[in-house]
Amino acid sequence: MNILRRGLGPVLDNVRRGRHIEAYVLFLLGLVLVGLGQFDVVDSRRLLQFTVAALAFLVFRTAVAPDPVPAPADDVLHDRGDLGPLRALLEQARDLRVYGPTGINILAGADDLKRMILQRGGTVRFVVLDPSPHAVAEAAVQLDDNLDLDLALRGSLRTLRRLEAETGFECRRLPFNPGFSLLIVNGDSPEGTLVVEFHGFGDHTINERMHLLLTRRTSPHWYDYWLRRFEAVWEASLPGSAGSTSDDTDPEAGPR
Numbered sequence: 130m131n132i133l134r135r136g137l138g139p140v141l142d143n144v145r146r147g148r149h150i151e152a153y154v155l156f157l158l159g160l161v162l163v164g165l166g167q168f169d170v171v172d173s174r175r176l177l178q179f180t181v182a183a184l185a186f187l188v189f190r191t192a193v194a195p196d197p198v199p200a201p202a203d204d205v206l207h208d209r210g211d212l213g214p215l216r217a218l219l220e221q222a223r224d225l226r227v228y229g230p231t232g233i234n235i236l237a238g239a240d241d242l243k244r245m246i247l248q249r250g251g252t253v254r255f256v257v258l259d260p261s262p263h264a265v266a267e268a269a270v271q272l273d274d275n276l277d278l279d280l281a282l283r284g285s286l287r288t289l290r291r292l293e294a295e296t297g298f299e300c301r302r303l304p305f306n307p308g309f310s311l312l313i314v315n316g317d318s319p320e321g322t323l324v325v326e327f328h329g330f331g332d333h334t335i336n337e338r339m340h341l342l343l344t345r346r347t348s349p350h351w352y353d354y355w356l357r358r359f360e361a362v363w364e365a366s367l368p369g370s371a372g373s374t375s376d377d378t379d380p381e382a383g384p385r
Contacts, residue, residue, distance in 0.1 A: 218314050218322065219245045226313040228256040228362050229326075230268050230306050231281040236288045243295055252297040256366050257285050259302035268306035271328055273337075289370040301366035311359050321345050323355050 215238060219225070225246055227235055232255060235242075246253055258264055260282050269278045289300045310326040325341040343352045 216241060216245075218312075221320075222246050222314045223249075223251040224313075224315050224317065225251070225253045225255075226316055226359050226363075227254070227311065228303065228307075228359060229310040229312075230258040230272065230278065230328075231276075231285045232257050233276075233281050233285055235312070236285050239288050239292060242292065242298075247295045247297045250297070253292075253299070254363060255289060255292075255298070255300040256303050256362055257289065257300070258282055258306055259304045259367055260286065261304065264304055264306070271306065271308065271330060286370050293370060300370050301363060301368055302370070303362055303366045307362065309358075311355065311362070313356065313359055316356050316359070319345055321352070321356075323352055325355055 215235060219238075219241055222245065225242070229235065236255075242253055258268055260279070265279050265282065272278060292298045293300060306328070308328050310328070312324040312326075313321065314323075315321045316323065321344065323343045325343070327339045327341070329338055341355075343355065345352045
């Protein structure tokens with residue numbers, strides 16, 4: 130009984146979603162005709178005609194590329210804990226694109242970015258919030274308050290300043306927070322992965338935020354949409370890690 134239930138489960142799911150209906154109709158019609166043939170209600174010529182028609186249909190179906198199957202919502206909506214360690218995403222990365230107000234969770238592994246991507250000939254494009262008082266004040270209202278946004282952002286800018294010396298690394302500063310963060314691994318590859326982190330309102334911790342996990346294979350339309358959103362963020366950003374205020378210099382480089 131369990132084997133039957135497991136076998137019928139995908140079939141019933143396909144029927145509910147309107148997938149492969151014509152194949153199931155042909156299958157059921159074939160069963161009916163074979164049954165009628167056993168009682169000589171349908172002659173062998175009719176059965177042969179149906180068999181040829183069914184084979185022609187199967188050949189046609191295999192020649193036509195199937196449409197991508199949309200991923201169910203629960204397959205793409207996650208919290209931060211579901212995504213696993215960042216290191217696992219970076220292992221196969223040749224092209225990394227990031228926007229985050231501070232990017233602090235990714236920049237904490239700056240050595241991994243260098244060793245796993247840049248030193249292997251890969252590229253990284255990184256965007257953070259511009260440290261202007263206006264941009265920081267507006268973003269601080271939206272983001273959770275368990276982090277000193279201004280302090281974290283300045284620490285990130287110091288890390289970015291050091292990474293700018295690495296071949297293949299570029300960074301910019303966005304003058305406003307668009308309400309989401311983006312992490313894109315191998316964005317132009319058929320195997321690319323994209324994570325959208327939505328900035329809620331009044332969240333107590335960063336772990337409460339909704340994360341949208343997309344791949345080009347399962348969600349081609351929305352994958353390309355969010356890929357273009359990163360390019361829009363990049364174009365709207367200010368070049369380099371030098372902040373808009375005069376007090377964001379690296380303490381290691383000299384007095385403020």
